[in-house]
Amino acid sequence: MKSILVELKERDLFNQATNENKIIEAQKEKAGVYCGFDPTADSLHIGHIIPLMNLKRFQDFGFQPILILGGATGMIGDPSFKSSERVLLSTEQVETNVLAIEKQVKKIIPSIEVINNNDWLGKMSLIDFLREIGKDFNLAYLLSKENIASRVEKGLSVTEFSYTMLQAYDFYKLYTMKNCKIQIGGSDQWGNITSGTDYIASRIKRENSKAAGVTLKLLTKKDGGKFGKSESGTLWLDADKTSEYEFYQFFVNQDDDDLETFFKHLTTLNLEEIKNIMEEHNKEPFKRLAQKRLGKEVVSWVHGNSGYEKAIKITEAFFSGDIESLEPNELKSIIRSIPNSESKLGLNIIEFLVEAKIASSNREARELIRDNSITIKNRNNFSENDVIEENFISQEGIIIVKKGKKKYFSVKCI
Template identity: 80%
Template sequence: MKSIIEELKQRDLLNQITNEEKLLNAQKDNAGVYCGFDPTADSLHIGHIIPLINLKRFQDFGFKPILILGGATGMIGDPSFKNTERVLLTLDKVKENVESIRKQVTKIIPSIEVVDNNEWLGKMSLIDFLRIIGKDFNLAYLLAKENIATRIEKGLSVTEFSYTMLQGYDFYQLYSTRDCRIQFGGSDQWGNITSGTDYIASKVGRENSKAAGVTFKLLTKKDGGKFGKSETGTIWLDANKTSEYELYQFFVNQDDDDVETFLKHLTTLELEEIDKILTEHKKEPFKRLAQKRLGQEVVSWVHGQEGYQKAIKITEAIFSGDIESLNESELKAICLSIPNSSSQLDLKFIDFLVSSKIASSNREARELIRDKSITIKGRNDFKEDEIIGKNFIYFGKTIIVKKGKKKYFSVKCS
């Protein structure tokens, strides 16, 4: 079996390692590996796919995957390479986010251990922090860290300054109680990760420490754009925020220049399989075979095979224009990814189009009606003075309107 280091290098993922030998020994001993998320929202987003898939990747190479949710550190906020200080969340909101993310993660990786650092940090008094943690961190050492130094001139509170020490203590806790020897993160986490390996060394002796840290290259597009940015805003992993269909479409619409990197970084497909996919893709790029396979792998992993089939069914219905075949759950998924507006029932059709902003004016509304460019429930033969009634509703108080060949609108009626 090849080593995890070889795997990371072949996928062009690896950025830095504190100690290769310790990483290989941890793999041999089936030790723990972890990364951490601060619960700043009640759902993970598409950027979290990268650390999650890497936890799965390490698991496939014999490691025990552990995820720390920052029930305590989330109350502070990581200052690493951020321009401004984070807005502090309330304790209740952080707890709510922790439990929501815990359910999400254990569904994606059922065998993962999820822990909340509030279990140990929440019980620690200020005096405990200063004596147990603060005493082992030299001020010059902390100020020399790039993730701290880059914020000093812009302003860094004592609150955020303490973050790297708390993360270092997290690593020590997992190391001493769960035989977790490896921490990984993006390249922007190098300072925090090395704080952990150094803190462990200060506690157990550098010659005795088995801890190591790994960072991965940040995933960016070849045009320099940031991965995960979308015209519709954040792409969430919660299907109630971003539907399975929209997540699938996000990947299907990626550029050819990026799809190879995304297949290597965001899936556990064997490299030989990825090469075959790309070879077939290059024969007929317009079919977007590589992007579709990428979407299939990610959506199936995050939402299961059922979620992927739902995305495909909706995609085919929208492409054919036959959304009448979809059930309520599938129609609601469409409404998450199309423009939303509001209007009233019992309006004349022309007034409905203008009030819902489907048409910008009465003139455009008349043209759309005349050209039969508006379709609702399979109909496009509307009259200007026809009344919009309950028979137009798809579910609840929602009407789904097709404008032209491709545009859809969701209109909530009162």
């Protein structure tokens, strides 16, 4: 089997490593590899797909994947390249978030081992921390770390200053308990990762340390835009927060220039498959074949085949106009992704369209009616005097209005 490092480099994922030979040896040994997430919310978001996918990638090359959830470090917050101090979460909120994320991750990678670092850090007293961890870190060494130094002048509390030491201890615990030799993370985690490898070396004979770290490139678009940025806000991996339909549409709407990189970073498709997909796509780019395939790969991985099928069903209903055929939970997915407004019942359709902000004026509303450009419950032949009554209400107590061929609005009846 080829080296995982070759795979990462071929996919343009590799950023830097503390020791490439140790990574190759760890692969031969089928050692553990880990990545850590702090539970700052009750769901992971689209930015977490890359580290999750790379844990899966390492697993495919023989490693044992481990995810640490920061039940303890999440109470502090990682200062790495943040402009200000994090808002501290309550113990109860962190515990709720840990349970939710563990369930989510297990669904995406069933064989992964999920560990809460509160299992050991939560039992450690201040004196234990100073004696067990603090004595092995030189102050000058910590201040030389870019992720710490970048915050010192702006303001860095002792609380956040301790974060890199706690993360280093996490690596040491996994190294000794789980035969975990490798830590991976984004390029912004280099300081924390090297703190871990150095700390392990300080606890055992340096020449015997097999710990190594790898940082992976952060995914950005060719135009410099941040991957995962969406007009609708954060794209969550929880379908109750971001529906499978919204998730799928995010990928279907990506630019052609970014597709090859997205395939390499976000899927396990081999490079030959990706090349073939792009060649087929480039023959008729207007069909967006590559975007649809990318959406299928990522949505199926995160939400399963059923999630992908649901996204396709909603997509087809959206563009055919047959929204009324959708199940209640499917309709909710559409409501979240289109403009929402309110209007009273009993208004004529001109008044209704203006009050619901579907038309900017009575004049525009009349033009829409005249051109049969307003569709409600598969009807588009309205007269100006038609009154909007309860019979136009769909499921969930709302009226779905189609304006033109593609624009939809959800109107709550009050």
